[in-house]
Amino acid sequence: MDILGGLVQGFGVALQPAALLHCIIGVVIGTAIGVLPGLGPTATISLLLPITYRLDPVASIIMLSGIYYGAMYGSSITAILVRIPGEAASIVTCIDGYEMARRGRAGPALGISAFGSFIAGIVATAGIALFGPLLSGVAIRFGPAEYTALVVLGLILVTHVSGGSMVRSLVMVGLGLWASTIGLDPIAGSERFTLGTLFLQDGLDIAIMAMGLFGVAEVLGLAERRLRPSELLAQPRRTRDLLPTGADWRASAAPIGRGSLLGFALGLLPGGGALVASFASYVMEKRLSRTPGRFGTGAIEGVAGPESANNAAAQASFVPLLSLGIPSNVVMGVLMGALMIHGIAPGPMLMQQQPALFWGVIVSMLVGNLMLIVLNVPLLPVFVALLRIPQRVLSPLILVFCVVGAYSLNNSTTDVAVMGFFGIVGWGMRKVRLDPAPFLLAFVLGSLFERSFRQSLLIGGGSPMIFLQKPISLALLTAAALLLLLPLLRRLAARPASGKAT
Amino acid sequence: MTIDRRTLGRMALAAALSGLALSGAAAQGTFPAKPIQLIIPFAPGGATDLTSRALAKAAEKPLGQPIAIINKPAGGGAAAMQEVAKAEPDGYTLINFTAIQAAIAPHMRAVPYDTAKDFTPIMLYGAFNTFVAVRADSPYKSLGELLDYARKNPGVLTAGISVIGASSHLGMARLAREAGAQVTFVPFGGGAPAITALLGRHVGSAVTSGEVLPHVQSGDVRLLATLMARRVPELPDVPTVRESGFDWDINSWLGIAGPPNMPAAVVQKLEQAFLQAMDDAAFKKSMTDLAVATVRADAAGARKQLDDDLETFGDILRALKMGRYAQN
Numbered sequence: 001m002d003i004l005g006g007l008v009q010g011f012g013v014a015l016q017p018a019a020l021l022h023c024i025i026g027v028v029i030g031t032a033i034g035v036l037p038g039l040g041p042t043a044t045i046s047l048l049l050p051i052t053y054r055l056d057p058v059a060s061i062i063m064l065s066g067i068y069y070g071a072m073y074g075s076s077i078t079a080i081l082v083r084i085p086g087e088a089a090s091i092v093t094c095i096d097g098y099e100m101a102r103r104g105r106a107g108p109a110l111g112i113s114a115f116g117s118f119i120a121g122i123v124a125t126a127g128i129a130l131f132g133p134l135l136s137g138v139a140i141r142f143g144p145a146e147y148t149a150l151v152v153l154g155l156i157l158v159t160h161v162s163g164g165s166m167v168r169s170l171v172m173v174g175l176g177l178w179a180s181t182i183g184l185d186p187i188a189g190s191e192r193f194t195l196g197t198l199f200l201q202d203g204l205d206i207a208i209m210a211m212g213l214f215g216v217a218e219v220l221g222l223a224e225r226r227l228r229p230s231e232l233l234a235q236p237r238r239t240r241d242l243l244p245t246g247a248d249w250r251a252s253a254a255p256i257g258r259g260s261l262l263g264f265a266l267g268l269l270p271g272g273g274a275l276v277a278s279f280a281s282y283v284m285e286k287r288l289s290r291t292p293g294r295f296g297t298g299a300i301e302g303v304a305g306p307e308s309a310n311n312a313a314a315q316a317s318f319v320p321l322l323s324l325g326i327p328s329n330v331v332m333g334v335l336m337g338a339l340m341i342h343g344i345a346p347g348p349m350l351m352q353q354q355p356a357l358f359w360g361v362i363v364s365m366l367v368g369n370l371m372l373i374v375l376n377v378p379l380l381p382v383f384v385a386l387l388r389i390p391q392r393v394l395s396p397l398i399l400v401f402c403v404v405g406a407y408s409l410n411n412s413t414t415d416v417a418v419m420g421f422f423g424i425v426g427w428g429m430r431k432v433r434l435d436p437a438p439f440l441l442a443f444v445l446g447s448l449f450e451r452s453f454r455q456s457l458l459i460g461g462g463s464p465m466i467f468l469q470k471p472i473s474l475a476l477l478t479a480a481a482l483l484l485l486l487p488l489l490r491r492l493a494a495r496p497a498s499g500k501a502t
Numbered sequence: 503m504t505i506d507r508r509t510l511g512r513m514a515l516a517a518a519l520s521g522l523a524l525s526g527a528a529a530q531g532t533f534p535a536k537p538i539q540l541i542i543p544f545a546p547g548g549a550t551d552l553t554s555r556a557l558a559k560a561a562e563k564p565l566g567q568p569i570a571i572i573n574k575p576a577g578g579g580a581a582a583m584q585e586v587a588k589a590e591p592d593g594y595t596l597i598n599f600t601a602i603q604a605a606i607a608p609h610m611r612a613v614p615y616d617t618a619k620d621f622t623p624i625m626l627y628g629a630f631n632t633f634v635a636v637r638a639d640s641p642y643k644s645l646g647e648l649l650d651y652a653r654k655n656p657g658v659l660t661a662g663i664s665v666i667g668a669s670s671h672l673g674m675a676r677l678a679r680e681a682g683a684q685v686t687f688v689p690f691g692g693g694a695p696a697i698t699a700l701l702g703r704h705v706g707s708a709v710t711s712g713e714v715l716p717h718v719q720s721g722d723v724r725l726l727a728t729l730m731a732r733r734v735p736e737l738p739d740v741p742t743v744r745e746s747g748f749d750w751d752i753n754s755w756l757g758i759a760g761p762p763n764m765p766a767a768v769v770q771k772l773e774q775a776f777l778q779a780m781d782d783a784a785f786k787k788s789m790t791d792l793a794v795a796t797v798r799a800d801a802a803g804a805r806k807q808l809d810d811d812l813e814t815f816g817d818i819l820r821a822l823k824m825g826r827y828a829q830n
Contacts, residue, residue, distance in 0.1 A: 046546030053784065143704030144688075184578070187689055189666035189825075191611060198577030198584070198614065325716045326698045333694060334547035336713075340791045341552070345716035410545075412576050451691070458688045459660055459704060 003129055010359030014367050019062055019360065022055070026063035027368045028375070030070020034086045035078050037211050037405035041071040041087070045334050049341065057342035058357050062364040064338055065318065068331055069121065069365065072274060072311045073372050076113040077383055080106060080303070082398050084215030088207045089274035089310040092282040094214045095437055096295060096302030103298050106384045107242025112252050112300055113307040114376045115244070120260035120308035121369035124315035127264050128362050139268045139320050139328075144455035145466050147269070149476035151449040154280060156480050169438045176442025179204055186451045187458070199414040206275070206444060208406055208419045213436040215402050216423025219395045221430060242380045248300050255285050255305035263309030267316025273329040276448070277313035278306035279441050296435070315365055321346055322358055533593055533768050534567040540758070541572050541586055542598045543579025549630070549712065549792040550756055553785070554598040557627055557758075560782030564775040579603040580613050587620035591761040593768035599623060599759035599804075601669065605811040610667045610825035617812060622764045623804035625776045626757035628794045630711045632670050632729040633740070634677075637700060638722055640707075645677070645727040645746040648707060652683035660686045662696030662708035667825055669754035670709035672815065673729040673743070675822050680748060697723070712793020730795060753811070755797055757804050773801045 013019060033044045045064050052060030075086030080097035093113065100109040142150075182193045183203025194200040244252065262284065263277040285305040286295045295302050320326040325347030327333040339346050344354060351358050389397075406419040426436055460466030467473050540558050544550050551573065558569040574582035583603050589595035604617045615621075634645060642648040652659040663671040666689055678685040685707075690696040693710040700708040701722060708714070717723040718737070725740045731751040733742055743751050758776050760769070779785060780798060789796055799807060820827045 043546055046551070049547075049552065140698060140702035143699055143702050145704075186691065187666070189610065189689075196612075198581050201577045201580070202575075320698075324698075324701070325720070326701070327694050330545075330547070333692070336694070337547055337549070337552055337792065340716075341788065343791060345719055347716040347720045349716075349720050410576050411572050411574050412581070414576065414581075455688050455690070458686055461657065461686070 006355060006359040007129060007363065009355060010361075010363030013058060013356050013360030014062070014363040018056070018059055019364060020367065022059040022063040023066050023364050023368050024371055026066020027070035027073075027372050030067040030072075031074035031077075031372065031375070033067070034071035034074020034076075037078060037084045037086050037207075037215065037401055039405060039408045040207070041068045042330050042334055043408065044071075045331065045338070049334070049338055052338060053341065057339070057344055058360050060338065060342065061335070061357065061361050062368075064335055065361060065365065066368045068335075069311060069314045069368065070372060072307075072314045073114065073117050073376060076117075076303075076307050077110060080109045080113065081383065081386055082215065082394070083218045084398065084402060085207070085210045087274075088210065089278050089314075090307070091206070091210045091214070091275070091440055092278050092306045092437070093303055094210070095282075096297075096299050098214075098218075099296065099298035100300065100303065101387065105298065105300075106387060107380055108244040108248050108300065109303050110380055110383055111242060111244045111377070112248060112256075112304045114373055116252065116256045116259065116304045116308035117311040118369050118373045119256050120263060120312040121315060121365060121372075123257075123260040124264050124267070124312040125362060125366045125369070127312075128315065128319055128365075140324065140326065141472060142269045143470075144452040144459060145470045145473045146476070147452040148449065148456050149467060149473035149480070150269075151445055151452065153476050153480040153483070154276075154283070154445055155449065156483050168434055172434055172436070172438040173442040176439040177446040179209075179439070180443045180446030181450065186447070187454045199412070199418070203447070204418070204443070205409065205415065206440065207409060208415050209422050209443070210436075210440060211402050211406060212419040212422025213426035213429070213440070215398060216419060217426025217430060217436075219398050219402075220423060220427040222391055222395055242384060243377075244300070251300050252304035255281070255301040256308045258284065258288075259305035259308030260312045263312030264316045266309075267313030267328070268319055269328065273317055274310035274313045275444060277309040279444060281305040281309035283441075296437075318361070318365075322350055322361070325350070533771055534565055536594065537568045537570050538565065538594050538596060539570050539572060540596045540598060541574055541582045543574060543582035543600070543603055544598075545575040546573045549794055550598060550600060552792055553628060553756065553788050553794050554758075556782075556785040556788040557776065557779050560779035560785045561775045564778050565771070578607065580607065580615070583617075583620075584614040586759070586761055587615040589761045591622070591764040593760060593764055593772060596624070596758055596760050596772070597621075599757045601629075601754045601756075601811055601815075604759075604808060605815050606667060606669065606672070606819075608812070609816050609819045609827070612826075618809065620762055621759045621808075622762055622769060622801075623808050624758045624760060624769060624772050624801055626755045626797050626799035626804045626807060627776065627780055628756045628789060629730065629797045630669065630754040630756070631734060631793060631795050632673050632752055632754065633710060633714055634674065634726045634729070635697070635700060635708045635710060635714050635718075635723050636706070636726060637703070638724050640724065642726065643724075645741070645743070648726055649677060649681040649683050652678060652685050653681055656684035657686050659683070659707060660688050660705040662688050662690055662699045662705040662710075664692050664696060664710070665689050667819075669729075669752050670711070672818050672822070673752045674709045675824075676750070676818055677743070677748065679822065715793050732795075734793075734795065736790075736793075753797065753807070755799075755807060755811075756794070757799070759804070769801055 033039050045067055071087055072089060075090040076093050078084050078086035079090040079093040080101050083094045083098040085091045085094055097109045182200055184201050185192055191201060259281040262281050266277040266280060282302055282305060285301045286292050289301060317328045317332050320328045321332045321336060327336045336346050403416050406416045409415055429436060456466050467477060542551050542554055555571055558571060562569055582597060586595055586597040607613050608617055636642055661674050671687055688705055690699060693713045696708045696710055697714050697717060699705045714723055718725055727741055727743050727746050728734055729743045729752040819825045823829050
């Protein structure tokens, strides 16, 4: 496959006025629904599908994919400004992004998230163009056993996610793992901890819990303390002061690079995606940081890494869809439906039969990312100005958005009640200094782990040897073991040399 | 197959309308007088959602009113079923009625509705294809060969399925039981990830719906049989389960239903409109594109299918000792 020829063709497609128009419509809608909690890309793309019936297939896929990665941009805005994840993929951004905003650094947080996303978008687009079709072959080698090993590696990294005491975060990890088992057993289909209710059969929803634990809990907390405007809202007004500083850039460069690569890799995997990528990046940055204590108190790395990772992952997940016909997450499943409605079968034949579509969509991502940065950076002062809205007006507004968002996920009032419940829980947790982040992280990893672990055992005939027989899984487990042993080995190695090992 | 019934239905409708005009129930005569709500018990974007949206769109014209679509996937669709079962039977609240929630779920776990009594079936428009698939480089060329292998090597053959209790699972489990074979089922939560696992050589076979078709066209996957009664027009070489030596088939139907005790005139009006909508070009295209089989049944046919399948799926699950009949 001639990549250069493909790219030239792609530019030819993506720069046509109609394609540009659909791209901009897509990214603007995407940003908007990303900002609004609850209403996500899956629902939006499904609802817009009928509109695209009459459109040219390339234009409609360009628009629908713009919605997806545009949402990754938008969701960080809500996370940073009001501590509500606009999308699940921005949950970790609530931690340090919001802390930055509280310290009068909303601008740099928003800025680094936009630039990081942009850079990640470019990296991902380049990655897709250069290796996409090649990498997707590797991606399907990732079966249940390999996935289990990857999650084990992740779980070992998680133990370091929280800044607080080890015991407190282990309590939250335990609760998160338990919460992930609520609902129908993913293998046998039997009910667990459903208390005989219908709504618990689906299990708890990560977005609902995050909106409650972060957003509603924050509003409740603010209602208690009488805030003077100056306490929270000391934000500069000039655009120049809102952009990340040189020091910010130096701190963020490596996290953006690592986040882009990590996000790209995780986005390629079946079942992978933006949410896991953002968590993984946060954990990795904290692990690599020389000052992990700053995480949770407004460390810019904790925004730059995850926001780059979720954008890279969102784009990378197009690779398995376009080159193998494999949707790696729900959004890709809906897009696959969109392609099929246009009579295009996503799969290995797509690149040969529809080169204009393949390369057009990929180049449109480049164009779309450029549009997003051009749209977002001049709007920075506007977004930050939102924080100048008096708390007594902003707080009820946040609650309204949360309620509407929670309802719109499944058109269910029960979800709103569950969010309220988690809001109160989150408020209580803050009183006793328990951190919701390890809870949510363990929740995500717990369900991934259980499903793939049990699938592996079924495939392996009940024998755990399957994890050692598969080379990729063996390699990942070895890495996990090394990570566990490394501090020990380092201490052993340092001891004879000198007594001041730390 | 429903032409006679439809003509009868029209005559009955005319009779009912004239009767109603006399009895003063003019409100029913002018049904529908306001927008209709169609609840879909699935998340947006799947084949059920997209085809029933297309059907509803096409039914708006004969009905003369818009149809508002609301997705309520909570509780595996059971919450939506419960809501419609208890709704006002005036024809303004309808549900996308499928074998999954109506005929299978009651045998899998306790559900807050009694399908036989709590719904008025209006029509059926389609059914999910169920295919038994292997990789193209697999040595098994027929369903018989695959089951033979599974019989000689108990528990070695793995089959990727969406969830336990899906019609794909029940069909393959019944095949295995009747062939005296033992198959290990691996649920992946959806058809697409099950196919991914098949392509990645993590499972030996997969039982899925139409989402497998692109991989058949690309030559990566071979279909050994369809579990439906008839061959699929697009795949004339794929034999049916009956042609493979079994005396049953599986019909995982999709249709429209309303609450119990709906007035006959309203049911007929809706039945006519939705059956007419099946001729719409956009609807037909959505069915072909998403590889959903067309099955046409009027209200009486839908009722019979429902009653039969409630029993059939119960028998299958009892024989397999699964769901509510599990013994441990």
